[in-house]
Amino acid sequence: MIAVEDVTYTYPGAGSAALDGVSATIAPGTWTVIVGPNGSGKSTLARLLNGLLAPSAGRVTVDDMDTADEARAWDVRSRVGLVLQNPDNQIVGTVVEEDVAFGPENLGVPRDELRRRVDEALAAVRLTGLERREPHLLSEGQKQRLAIAGALAMRPAYLVLDEPTAMLDAEGRSDVLGVLRELQAAGTAIIHITHDLSEALYAQRVIALKHGAVAYDGPASALLADDALMASLGLEVPPLARLVSALRGAGLDVGDARTAEDVVEALWPS
Amino acid sequence: MALVADALSYTYGSGTAFAASALANVSLALAPGELVLVVGATGSGKSTLLRLLSGLLEPDAGTVLVDGEKPGRPGCVGIVFQNPETQFFAETVLDDVLFGPRNLRFVDAEDAAREALVSVGLPVERFGDRSPFTLSGGEARRVAVAGVLAMRPAYLLLDEPTAGLDREGRDAVLAAIAVARERAGVLVVTHDPEQFLPVATRVLALASGATAFDGSVSELLEDPGPYERAGLALPDVIRAQVLARARGAAISSIALDPVQAAATLAKARAVLR
Numbered sequence: 001m002i003a004v005e006d007v008t009y010t011y012p013g014a015g016s017a018a019l020d021g022v023s024a025t026i027a028p029g030t031w032t033v034i035v036g037p038n039g040s041g042k043s044t045l046a047r048l049l050n051g052l053l054a055p056s057a058g059r060v061t062v063d064d065m066d067t068a069d070e071a072r073a074w075d076v077r078s079r080v081g082l083v084l085q086n087p088d089n090q091i092v093g094t095v096v097e098e099d100v101a102f103g104p105e106n107l108g109v110p111r112d113e114l115r116r117r118v119d120e121a122l123a124a125v126r127l128t129g130l131e132r133r134e135p136h137l138l139s140e141g142q143k144q145r146l147a148i149a150g151a152l153a154m155r156p157a158y159l160v161l162d163e164p165t166a167m168l169d170a171e172g173r174s175d176v177l178g179v180l181r182e183l184q185a186a187g188t189a190i191i192h193i194t195h196d197l198s199e200a201l202y203a204q205r206v207i208a209l210k211h212g213a214v215a216y217d218g219p220a221s222a223l224l225a226d227d228a229l230m231a232s233l234g235l236e237v238p239p240l241a242r243l244v245s246a247l248r249g250a251g252l253d254v255g256d257a258r259t260a261e262d263v264v265e266a267l268w269p270s
Numbered sequence: 271m272a273l274v275a276d277a278l279s280y281t282y283g284s285g286t287a288f289a290a291s292a293l294a295n296v297s298l299a300l301a302p303g304e305l306v307l308v309v310g311a312t313g314s315g316k317s318t319l320l321r322l323l324s325g326l327l328e329p330d331a332g333t334v335l336v337d338g339e340k341p342g343r344p345g346c347v348g349i350v351f352q353n354p355e356t357q358f359f360a361e362t363v364l365d366d367v368l369f370g371p372r373n374l375r376f377v378d379a380e381d382a383a384r385e386a387l388v389s390v391g392l393p394v395e396r397f398g399d400r401s402p403f404t405l406s407g408g409e410a411r412r413v414a415v416a417g418v419l420a421m422r423p424a425y426l427l428l429d430e431p432t433a434g435l436d437r438e439g440r441d442a443v444l445a446a447i448a449v450a451r452e453r454a455g456v457l458v459v460t461h462d463p464e465q466f467l468p469v470a471t472r473v474l475a476l477a478s479g480a481t482a483f484d485g486s487v488s489e490l491l492e493d494p495g496p497y498e499r500a501g502l503a504l505p506d507v508i509r510a511q512v513l514a515r516a517r518g519a520a521i522s523s524i525a526l527d528p529v530q531a532a533a534t535l536a537k538a539r540a541v542l543r
Contacts, residue, residue, distance in 0.1 A: 037436040039406035085434065086353070139312045166434040167352070169312045169461040170503040195436050198506075234437045239464065239528045240506040246532030252539065260510040267539055268517040 002026040002049055002080070002158060002189075007058035009044055017056070018044040020212040028157055031180075031190045033200040033220070036209035037234035042193045045209065046162045049191065050080035063157070074107065081151030085163040087143035096122070096138070096146060097131040103154045121152040124186075125179050141172020145179060158189040165199065197224070198238035201258050208233050271337050273300040273323065273347065273425045273455060278332035280318050292318040293479045295332070300425060300455040305447070307466050308459045309502060310476035316459045319476070320427055323457070324349045336425065345374045348423030348454075352430045354414035355407070363387070363405070363413050364398035370421040379420075386420035387413075389449045391442040408439025415446055426450050429459045440465065464505035468526055475502055491524040507531045514538060 002025065009019040019041040026032055026049075036042050047053040048060050051067035060067045062076050084090055093099025100118045109117065122128050125145035130138070135146060144164055151159060161180070165173040177199065184190050192203065200206050200220045208216035208223065210233055216223055223229065224241055237245075244257050247267075254266035280293045293315040300306050310316050321327040323334055325341030326349075334341050341347060351357075360366035367386055371379035384394045390412035397405075402413055415431065431447070432440040444465065447456055458466055463473070473490050475483035475497050482500030483490065490497060494504055494512055504512060511524045511531055519538040525531040 038408035038439055141312060163434060167430075171311055171501070195434065236437050238506075240510075242528035243507050243510060243532055246529045247535060250532055250536040252532075252536055260506045260513055263510045263535075264513040264517060267535060268514060268519060270517070 001028065001063065003061045004045075004048070005059045005061075007048060007055045007060060009048060009053060010056045018212055019048070021058070022209070022212070022214055024207055024214065024217065026158065026189060026191060028189050029184070029187050030205065031184050031192070031203045033203035033206045034191065034193045034209065035195070035197065035200065035206060035233065035235060036215070040209040041212040042209055043162050046082060046160050046191070046193055049158070049160050050082045051076040052082065078107065078154045079156055080158045080160060081154055081156035083144075083147050083151050083159065083161040083164050085166050087140065087147045090147045090150065091135045091143065093135065095131070096127065096133050096135060099135055099146060100149045100153045103150060117153045117155070121149040124152055124183060125149045126175070139172065141168045141175050144168060144172065144176055148176070148179060152183070156188065158191060159183065160191040160193075162193045163195065164192070165194070165196070197235055198240065201238070208235070271302060274335045275299070275323060276333050278319070278322055278329045278334065280322060280327060280330050284330060291479055293322070296476065296479070296481050298474055298484070300457050302424065302453065302455045303451060304455050304471045305451055305466070305469055306455075306457045306472045306474060307463050307470045308457060308474045308476065309461070309463050310482075311501060314476040315479040316476055317429065320349065320429055320459055323347065324427060345370070345421040345423060347425045347427060348418040348421055350415055350418050350426070350428045350431060352433065355410035357414065358402035358410070361401060362398060363392070363400050363402050364394055366402050366413060367417045367420050370417055374421055382420045382422060383416075386416040389419060390416045390446040392416065408435050408442070411435060411439060412442055412446070415443060419446065419450055423454055425455045425457070427457045430461065431458060432460070432462070432465065467505070475500055477501060491526070511535065
């Protein structure tokens with residue numbers, strides 16, 4: 001479990017705290033979406049979860065290890081993978097497989113084991129066959145999946161992704177989300193930071209941040225139904241969710257439709 | 271007066287073993303007041319088209335004419351690249367936005383910078399003295415857009431201007447585009463056309479470097495077939511109506527707005543009964 005206990009974080013030289021008294025726990029194997037306006041503290045929270053930043057006050061523990069304990073820094077970072085928005089800033093290898101091997105190789109993982117981890121990680125993100133490709137020749141969606149593979153090679157129990165789809169096209173986005181769903185099904189906890197609430201429809205839980213504090217923590221459905229809270233968080237009800245609720249208003253119940261297909265199937269069964 | 275591209279083709283690494291055709295025979299016209307959307311998957315040639323239109327690349331075949339001249343006249347075509355906020359260099363927001371109009375030797379450079387900052391919702395009184403490196407992601411994007419608007423381009427080309435922004439930031443960028451459009455032609459390259467469709471005049475969809483669809487928004491809604499066959503995803507609300515139609519629902523005109531779309535679907539279903 002990751003436990004965030006009354007955490008405050010202030011960037012050096014900043015007048016106000018980026019996070020102020022935030023508490024939350026994240027259980028293994030779950031899917032949590034973190035939303036909130038620009039500047040609400042989402043990216044700061046992401047960096048606190050894997051010890052890249054240490055709290056100014058309060059405590060973050062990962063499976064009972066304190067992230068501020070420098071002696072455990074590598075253990076914490078191997079348990080909590082972090083993937084950032086722009087894949088170009090995260091790729092270090094000259095070819096795909098070297099990039100994926102970078103993390104575990106630095107930990108001194110033996111050669112056979114390293115090969116196994118790289119192959120598994122590339123298979124998980126559906127990049128098998130591109131081992132010797134130069135990363136700059138990959139599409140943006142492939143690059144982001146490569147960045148995820150780099151994190152997976154560390155065998156993390158938790159994977160934190162800070163707007164991993166923001167720079168991708170529809171196809172790249174659905175590939176990345178598909179990979180995340182498979183990873184969660186295989187037991188990895190997903191902590192997904194996003195602006196796009198249509199991506200939150202897959203999550204069991206949504207944490208919304210505002211001005212560095214938790215403004216909502218619960219299921220996506222209850223958040224979507226609360227217009228005032230949505231507006232105050234700068235969030236927009238996804239167009240499909242608006243369509244579904246307008247249909248309900250017109251007396252047509254399409255249930256828990258998540259796609260255009262679901263809507264049409266409910267109204268005109270094939 | 272228009273930015274006109276005629277039958278553009280471009281191949282990267284031409285004449286080498288790595289030659290890769292990025293764009294083949296693509297045409298478009300952009301007049302002041304228009305908003306043209308360019309959509310397409312990653313690798314479809316959108317960015318290459320943008321570089322050709324701005325004069326950063328020369329086409330292998332075809333021509334680009336800006337008000338009848340070859341592109342390259344400083345300040346005439348403004349271009350906002352993806353994630354432009356990574357290119358700040360000045361110590362204050364105002365200095366950064368002033369860089370363009372000063373280089374163009376505008377006598378009223380300061381006014382141009384102020385107007386540009388106001389149009390993106392960041393008044394100079396509050397933001398002018400800030401370091402651009404201390405801005406939030408949304409504010410930074412808007413300052414970068416202001417830096418281009420301050421050069422008062424006749425044609426404004428934006429690559430994914432709202433990607434990664436929250437609702438407030440996105441609405442501010444959309445409002446700035448609406449203001450810019452009063453005197454400029456605007457071209458927006460995007461993966462996410464839904465937010466621009468209600469205000470766009472024309473849609474150009476690229477697939478593997480070729481034109482897959484080119485027409486008005488109403489033409490797109492009338493027959494989205496070519497768009498979808500090019501592998502482009504229609505927004506959910508539109509797609510629900512297209513799929514319903516494929517199942518025999520009597521839908522004559524497709525609505526963009528979710529509430530209107532619900533009414534359209536409800537009506538079609540009532541007819542069926």
